[in-house]
Amino acid sequence: MNFTTDIFETFDKQWALLTAGDMEKFNTMTVSWGGLGTIWGKPVATVYVRTSRLTHDFMDDGEFFTVSFFPEEYKKTLGVLGSKSGRDMDKMHESGLTAKAIGETVTFEEATVTFVCRKLFKQQLDPANMRPEIAEQFYGKDAPHDMYIGEVVEIVK
Numbered sequence: 001m002n003f004t005t006d007i008f009e010t011f012d013k014q015w016a017l018l019t020a021g022d023m024e025k026f027n028t029m030t031v032s033w034g035g036l037g038t039i040w041g042k043p044v045a046t047v048y049v050r051t052s053r054l055t056h057d058f059m060d061d062g063e064f065f066t067v068s069f070f071p072e073e074y075k076k077t078l079g080v081l082g083s084k085s086g087r088d089m090d091k092m093h094e095s096g097l098t099a100k101a102i103g104e105t106v107t108f109e110e111a112t113v114t115f116v117c118r119k120l121f122k123q124q125l126d127p128a129n130m131r132p133e134i135a136e137q138f139y140g141k142d143a144p145h146d147m148y149i150g151e152v153v154e155i156v157k
């Protein structure tokens with residue numbers, strides 16, 4: 001596996017799609033919080049998903065998820081997938097993206113790179129352990145984030 005990037009730029013500015021489920025039933029949403037690194041001697045991707053997202057249900061149900069990055073021309077599409085829930089729109093038909101199976105889960109033909117991840121760990125971020133201004137800004141009204149750490153089992157370009 002080989003991948004080189006400016007990771008801060010990649011998540012924060014470029015955004016990604018987080019997808020969980022299988023070809024029969026999956027959901028995807030835009031993420032800009034995340035990381036790539038190492039824990040327990042494994043290469044991992046970490047994502048943060050509010051418990052209110054439909055994708056959260058799929059993250060809990062499945063063993064695998066993908067994090068996919070796209071060319072700049074798909075920014076608008078990622079904007080839509082990050083503002084509407086799969087509960088309220090048929091994301092796949094309206095997004096114009098082409099889903100494809102990758103291992104036991106799903107990515108998209110249009111992605112430039114996909115990280116295939118096996119879920120290792122999940123834990124809710126507890127506002128009681130945060131700096132008060134962060135707890136207030138991000139969790140005053142909104143649902144908490146669950147942090148998921150997944151082993152990167154494959155990087156597909």
Ligand SMILES: Cc1cc2nc3c(=O)[nH]c(=O)nc-3n(C[C@H](O)[C@H](O)[C@H](O)COP(=O)(O)O)c2cc1C
Binds near residue numbers: 056
């Ligand atoms: C640029 C951008 C980044 C986002 N990053 C995250 C994120 O890291 N975690 C999260 O829970 N929601 C994030 N969201 C919000 C979800 O993508 C959004 O609520 C989405 O509609 C959830 O879809 P779902 O209910 O079908 O899962 C982001 C939205 C945008 C536009």
